[in-house]
Amino acid sequence: MFYKSVIHMSDELTIGTATAKKGELAKGVIPGIELNTGTKIDIPVLVLNGKQDGPVLLLVSTQHGIEIQGIEVIHRVMRKLVNPDDLRGSIIGIPVENPLAYMHHQYLSWIDNLDLGGGGSGSLLTADNPDGTATERLANMLWQEAWSKADMVINIHCNVRPDDLIFQEILTGNPKTKPALEKMAEAFGVTTIVDDTPIDPNAPPTLGNLADQNGVPVLLMELIDGRWISEPSTSAGVRGVLNIMKAFDMLDGELEQQTGFPIIPGKCKFQGIVRANKGGLIRFLKKPGEYLKQGEVYAEIFNLHGDVVEEVKMPVDGYIWAYPCGDILGTPGSMQAVQTGANIGYTFSQVED
Ligand SMILES: [Zn+2]
Numbered sequence: 001m002f003y004k005s006v007i008h009m010s011d012e013l014t015i016g017t018a019t020a021k022k023g024e025l026a027k028g029v030i031p032g033i034e035l036n037t038g039t040k041i042d043i044p045v046l047v048l049n050g051k052q053d054g055p056v057l058l059l060v061s062t063q064h065g066i067e068i069q070g071i072e073v074i075h076r077v078m079r080k081l082v083n084p085d086d087l088r089g090s091i092i093g094i095p096v097e098n099p100l101a102y103m104h105h106q107y108l109s110w111i112d113n114l115d116l117g118g119g120g121s122g123s124l125l126t127a128d129n130p131d132g133t134a135t136e137r138l139a140n141m142l143w144q145e146a147w148s149k150a151d152m153v154i155n156i157h158c159n160v161r162p163d164d165l166i167f168q169e170i171l172t173g174n175p176k177t178k179p180a181l182e183k184m185a186e187a188f189g190v191t192t193i194v195d196d197t198p199i200d201p202n203a204p205p206t207l208g209n210l211a212d213q214n215g216v217p218v219l220l221m222e223l224i225d226g227r228w229i230s231e232p233s234t235s236a237g238v239r240g241v242l243n244i245m246k247a248f249d250m251l252d253g254e255l256e257q258q259t260g261f262p263i264i265p266g267k268c269k270f271q272g273i274v275r276a277n278k279g280g281l282i283r284f285l286k287k288p289g290e291y292l293k294q295g296e297v298y299a300e301i302f303n304l305h306g307d308v309v310e311e312v313k314m315p316v317d318g319y320i321w322a323y324p325c326g327d328i329l330g331t332p333g334s335m336q337a338v339q340t341g342a343n344i345g346y347t348f349s350q351v352e353d
Contacts (some may be wrong), residue, residue: 001228003101058092060155072229112133152216155310189263192268283299292320299312
């Protein structure tokens with residue numbers, strides 16, 4: 001067994017103010033921060049403690065405030081589909097990890113402009129600092145109360161458009177977590193982007209990096225149409241979570257094949273972000289998931305006179321997974337207009353195993 005044995009061998013599992021005895025669902029909050037009004041911003045949490053021992057699975061959503069599909073996935077899994085009598089181990093569910101971003105319908109925290117996930121083009125966030133900024137304190141509480149207690153994490157994000165490609169990403173550069181991550185990805189069963197860069201012990205202590213350094217496997221689930229609760233995202237997410245639980249013997253039952261959206265088979269590798277060299281509006285000529293040859297034009301930028309000012313070409317033979325349409329990781333604006341340097345497409349290609 002790869003999982004830790006300390007927390008869930010006792011009869012109770014406590015996360016923040018939620019304590020679930022074996023066979024129970026508990027609701028509570030992870031204490032957060034206070035605004036200048038004195039209003040508390042806490043993080044709601046659900047804890048489902050199975051009758052029998054097994055791993056602690058952490059499900060988190062909405063690290064980015066406008067990516068809400070995972071909230072529904074967590075609710076369906078924990079409130080409707082998994083009966084604690086049949087569950088081996090436990091599930092911690094955090095539907096909105098960054099309430100500061102979510103409350104303003106924003107990608108980042110409005111209060112300090114930080115990305116709770118710590119990545120991307122925003123300022124780097126540290127999750128190991130209880131004396132940090134507002135968002136850093138939320139990240140630290142999440143680390144202390146939930147992430148550090150988990151045996152595995154499913155981190156649910158979304159791209160913006162409904163025609164983006166549902167995919168997952170795993171970081172396999174840590175030999176300790178690689179086997180579990182590959183097993184999780186196979187069970188989820190969607191297009192898989194693999195990053196095998198060796199683990200960096202000096203990487204900034206974001207939630208993901210802390211987990212990686214502590215040997216906790218984190219699967220990044222990227223659903224689509226992130227501002228809405230819609231299909232096929234919710235079904236794909238629910239199916240994926242249940243499949244992973246079955247693969248790790250937390251539940252009985254056969255794994256269910258993913259269906260209803262395109263899946264690129266095999267192992268894939270991220271090939272970079274294509275950015276705009278001109279400003280204007282953008283017209284997409286190809287769909288995410290469609291095979292494109294290197295040099296193929298897949299989008300064009302036109303100015304306000306209606307003239308095409310740039311043809312956007314594919315840098316490699318491969319695919320686009322999403323059209324972000326915006327600046328900071330593409331998601332805040334989500335309007336079909338770009339300035340010089342705005343993200344247009346995330347590219348990837350299939351690689352040999
Ligand atoms: Zn995200």
